[in-house]
Amino acid sequence: MVEVLRALADPVRLEIVQRLAGTGEESCNAIGSDLDVHQTTLSHHYRVLREAGVTWTTVKGRSRLVRLRRDDLDVLFPGLLDSVLNGARPVRPAAEG
Template sequence: MRELWHPGTEDIELARVMHALADPARLEIVARLATSEGVNCGTACSGIELHKSTMSHHYRVLREAGVTQTTLVGRARMVRLRRDDLNAKFPGLLPSVLSALNQPGDKRPSAAS
């Protein structure tokens, strides 16, 4: 398997990060990743009712925007949020997004919409 491309911290662009976070399915993935140090992509997307190729697309958008880091472990792909890189580039952005997702009474977006 070939190595996956990730932008360097200095190459992460706000517009690409915001685009990646603008989709309800990707927001759901980010919310799930926020509760762990890294998960297998199959585990993180269980319960999100989207086709496997659509989920792969969402993971690619998040990775190429610099929101996530994907490492290959055997045949599995382990995904984690790039918290340190995002905080270095855009201080407070990720905590603000995650906080907004967890507001009481605020309904989390549906990934299927």
């Protein structure tokens, strides 16, 4: 559990998880294009999330797709992901419209 909490404690990784919770699966490039983070740093964040068991990464052609391991996390730590996502402030303010 410590690895999962450590992975979710970083604001950039939390933003990635929040986004995946809403979209399901997304390419690393699509997520990275919306974050103001250097590519090598972003790769590090993806690795931390993957090694903690928070995400899956699959390769399709030239794309790497990332998806949240929600079902696995809910079995191991019931309610944890929902609590973290519900308690997290939006990292970026919503666009006014």
